[in-house]
Amino acid sequence: MNRLMLQTIVKHEIKLLVRNKVLVYLFSIIFFMLLSALWIGSSMYKKQLSTIRQIKAYDKEITDSLRERITRIEKEDMIYPGFIWDDPTFAYNTARNEGPQFAVKQPFSLQALTVGQSDLQPFYYKVNITRKQYLTYDGEIGNSFLQFIGNFDFAFVVVYLFPLLIIVFTYNVLSSEKEQGTWVLLKTSNQSLGRLITARIAIRYLLFIMFFWMIVTPVLVLLVGVDFFFTTNWWWTVICVSLYFSFWFALSMFINSFSFSSTLNAMTLIFIWLFTGIIVPNLLQIGLNKIYPIPSRISMVTEERNALNQYFEKDGQTLTKEVFNNPRTMIRQASIVTPGMVYGYGVIVYKSQEIKDAAAAVAERKLYGQIERQQNAIQRLQLLSPALLLQEQLSAFAGTHWRQFNKFSIDVDTFRRETQRFYFPKMAEESTFRSFTLKDVDAIPRFNPKVYADYGWTDIPALVLTYIGVTVVLLLTAYKRLLAIVK
Amino acid sequence: MIGIVVKKELKEIFRTSRIAWLFAGLLVLIALSVYNGYTYYTSHSSLLKESQEVTYKQFISQGNKNPHLGAHFGFYAYKPTADLAMIDNGIEDYTGSSFYLEPHKRGIIKFREVTDATSLKSFGFLNIGYLIQFIFPLFIFLICHNIFSKEWENGTIKLLLGSKVGRRDIYMGKLLACLCVVSMLIGIILFLSSTVLIATSANLEKVMGSYLIYLSGLCLFSVILTSIAVSVSLLTRSSTLSLVILAGFWLMGVFLLPRLAGEISKHVYPAITSVKFDHVTFNEMQYGVGDEGTKDYRRExxxxxxxxxYHVDSIQQLPVYFIPITIEFFEESDGKVMDRAYSAVDQNQARQNGLVRSVAMLSPFLAFRDFSMHVTATDMETHNDFSEKAEQHRRKIGVIVDEYYQKHVEATNEFWKTVPQFQYEPPGLTHRLVAAGPAMLIMLGWTLAAIALMIFSYRKMTV
Known part of the structure; x- marks a missing residue:
């Protein structure tokens, strides 16, 4: 096929596409959807940034107030005029009131493309020495109904809507020629019809891809800035999305090569879309839940409470008696809260927490172990569904994958232990009960917020090669079949 | 005459191999959905039932403790799995089912299953509800999209219209043939789900009313979709165009509109962040609302x-302990702050949900989903009802413990046993039907629209 011929086909294709009003309208609507999705994603990203700013301001306000109050108490010979449970010189009080620090997962700008798990998993925790962060802080105040409905983000538009647009774009490349009676004319041409059809599909693909990225890239830069552009996450996103589209073009050409009617082509392609995009992930879900059932967090709580009850049968009972019956604590009076009482509660709380944490650790390992196993299985089986594969990759590149949130959660847990190590010895300081000083305010452990956008667990080059392999096989098979049809 | 047309159409439909494949595929999906729904229901209901017993037993056997310390050990209120959750589990996995009953803090529902799920969850959860709301409509469209258009494409429309069969009979015959095929599928769903329901539900009599209403809704939903598909097939006179339009309608109605409406509602009615919520409620509790004064002032x-x-001069002379009195006092005043704050959150969420639900006027799929969740008691309203009842129970426990604490500094198991167990009954069928009212009205509206479309397309049945 010479250059002139190629140019003619390109011109012809563009004319054909532009003149197809239904296609133009559909294209416009879906691109409008794409722009909306980008805007929605960037708004969520910006909202998280704004929440983080609120957290910082709140944190500063609280720390300043704590510092000021302790300074005042220390200046006035340790006299605190307010309620004893609010006196910050008791380590237990500060640990409960002003002490808990925020642990923040800094959002990555590509999050504007894929919401992933970020609407379900918390991107910040208020880390408490007692309750484990996952048990108390269940993320933002979210609307369960809206979460159930799902997000309208770039990933949704690309994974679900664009394959359908591609189907509409290509389902009748060959069949329309037959149905309109131009097939016989084409057969008299001295050009290879196999090549001609392939060239037409390839031109449509290139036009599609160019148009797509020419819209997405500048809009994204406008919405979230240019930083993402220099990350490998972005370029892998471009490659994977482009390959996903190429897969659907190749599949369409493959179905076209069977020389069915336009209706049957469309039906087959829609069915494949439905099967790979919805049914296969659902079947995988059923299978994986059967093989690796994820235990409920309820069991974890039950374990904790059992351990606590066992502890209070003997050791805990002794401790409570020691603390509560001690003349210095005078807790039994139950009319005036004494310094000893505040101290006593603190001791019981941290002893109980140690017991609870140890008991929960076993159940926790089981829970996260099963989720991890499911994730590993998904990684192995994701090739069964291009939609699932792309969704997994997009969320990994955007920093919204379960593994990234899990890593954040593990870091928060480590931070919580660090916080416990800071407060527990001070809470157990019996000599004065009031062991928290101005110096300690600056020593309160703080979480170092960072971006979690590493995707090291996934072998991207291998996946990309597999994608290319599948697409090439589909194209070659379709090409061979087209040659045979012409004969 | 209608019978002849129905017979002819059914023969044609079942002669094509693609229908056989579609049927086979759908049968597998129905079986899987029933199985998945059944395992979901049995595992969840037994876990929640057992956990409710266990958590309460743990509470009443905690031994000798300071009453307030023991109250902090508390116990959980678990939302029982809805009897019809095996059909449609609605938003259950997104709301959580555990409510911690402990002093000072208004509980929030925790342990949302979806937070411990993999990304596969975002593709949905295959049960009967999901199958009917998401996949079944597309199958109806695949079966019916060419019921009329094929006559134009094959050039048989002239023959058909020129035959003895009247236009009305042709129309009704084709529609009934499509409805027969759809009914067969509904029949299979009905048979399998009823069998499982009978085998597992202890409260069959209680469930039956809701189940029958659900089935009536399903039949109406299927008739609406079938009528639309038949009318579109007649109006377009092209199988491909009809398929593209119907698939587009499905995509818009099932995925696009609800998600888009959800995002719009988040922007129109933005939610308060947890940080701000905590900050505001803390300040209101600590420093008071209006001229209430600070907590220290109110305590004095x-x-x-x-x-x-008690006509005494000092705290030491009081015949009761003062700490439990303050606890009870602040439980009430802090409770008002939290009630106000949560009520604002609930109202905002109700406004968001209302906006999304209003989109059902453009999507019968969404209307049916809404109807289904209400009837199976897996909706937001039932969840809020549970949350409210659990909070009432939490406060009730607070009062019992604090009254005891005013005179005793140690509580034994004998006392803990006087604290009542939590029991939850979801709202009755009438209440659920009232909640489903708007969805049912919209479905009726869609029925009228489908009838209008049928009349319009019928008039276009000319050569």
Whole structure:
């Protein structure tokens, strides 16, 4: 096929596409959807940034107030005029009131493309020495109904809507020629019809891809800035999305090569879309839940409470008696809260927490172990569904994958232990009960917020090669079949 | 005459191999959905039932403790799995089912299953509800999209219209043939789901009413979709165009519109962040609302009132302990702050949900989903009802413990046993039907629209 011929086909294709009003309208609507999705994603990203700013301001306000109050108490010979449970010189009080620090997962700008798990998993925790962060802080105040409905983000538009647009774009490349009676004319041409059809599909693909990225890239830069552009996450996103589209073009050409009617082509392609995009992930879900059932967090709580009850049968009972019956604590009076009482509660709380944490650790390992196993299985089986594969990759590149949130959660847990190590010895300081000083305010452990956008667990080059392999096989098979049809 | 047309159409439909494949595929999906729904229901309901017993037993056997310390050990209120959750589990996995009953803090529902799920969850959860709301409509469209258009494409429309069969009979015959195929599928769903329901539900009599209403809704939903598909097939006179339009309608109605409406509602009615919520409620509790005064001030006033009530001069002379009195006092005043704050959150969420639900006017799929969740008691309203009842129970426990604490500094298992167990009954069928009212009205509206479309397309049945 010479250059002139190629140019003619390109011109012809563009004319054909532009003149197809239904296609133009559909294209416009879906691109409008794409722009909306980008805007929605960037708004969520910006909202998280704004929440983080609120957290910082709140944190500063609280720390300043704590510092000021302790300074005042220390200046006035340790006299605190307010309620004893609010006196910050008791380590237990500060640990409960002003002490808990925020642990923040800094959002990555590509999050504007894929919401992933970020609407379900918390991107910040208020880390408490007692309750484990996952048990108390269940993320933002979210609307369960809206979460159930799902997000309208770039990933949704690309994974679900664009394959359908591609189907509409290509389902009748060959069949329309037959149905309109131009097939016989084409057969008299001295050009290879196999090549001609392939060239037409390839031109449509290139036009599609160019148009797509020419819209997405500048809009994204406008919405979230240019930083993402220099990350490998972005370029892998471009490659994977482009390959996903190429897969659907190749599949369409493959179905076209069977020389069915336009209706049957469309039906087959829609069915494949439905099967790979919805049914296969659902079947995988059923299978994986059967093989690796994820235990409920309820069991974890039950374990904790059992351990606590066992502890209070003997050791805990002794401790409570020691603390509560001690003349210095005078807790039994139950009319005036004494310094000893505040101290006593603190001791019981941290002893109980140690017991609870140890008991929960076993159940926790089981829970996260099963989720991890499911994730590993998904990684192995994701090739069964291009939609699932792309969704997994997009969320990994955007920093919204379960593994990234899990890593954040593990870091928060480590931070919580660090916080416990800071407060527990001070809470157990019996000599004065009031062991928290101005110096300690600056020593309160703080979480170092960072971006979690590493995707090291996934072998991207291998996946990309597999994608290319599948697409090439589909194209070659379709090409061979087209040659045979012409004969 | 209609019978002849129905017979002819059914023969044609079942002669094509693609229908056989579609049927086979759908049968597998139905079986899987029933199985998945069944395992979901049995595992969840037994876990929640057992956990409710266990958590309460743990509470009443915690031994000798300071009453307030023991109250902090508390116990959980678990939302029982809805009887019809095996059909449609609605938003259950997104709301959580555990409510911690402990002093001072208004509970929030925790342990949302979806937070411990993999990304596969975002593709949905295959049960009967999901199958009917998401996949079944597309199958109806695949079966019916060419019921009329094929006559134009094959050039048989002239023959058909020129035959003895009247236009009305042709129309009704084709529609009934499509409905027969759809009914067969509904029949299979009905048979399998009823069998499982009978085998597992202890409260069959209680469930039957809701189940029958659900089935009636399903039949109406299927008739609406079938009528639309048949009309579109007649109006377009092209199988491909009809398929593209119907698939587009499905995509818009099932995925696009609800998600888009959800995002719009988040922007129109933005939610308060947890940080701000905590900050505002903390300040209101600590520094008071209006001229209430600070917590310290209110505590002093409370002491003055208590001393006056018992005609004594000092706290040591009080015949009751003062700490539980303050706990009870602040439980009430803090409770008002939290009620106000949560009520604002609930109202905002109700406004968001209302906006999304109003989109059902453009999507019968969404209307049916809404109807289904209400009837199976897996909706937001039932969840809020549970949350409210659990909070009431939490406060009830607070009062019992604090009254005891005023005179005792140690509680034994004998006392813990006097604290009642939590029991939850979801709202009755009438209440659920009222909640489903708007969805049912919209479905009726869609029925009228489908009838209008049928009349319009029928008039276009000319050569």
């Amino acid at each position: 006033k409370l002491l003055e009132r208590t001393l006056a009530e």
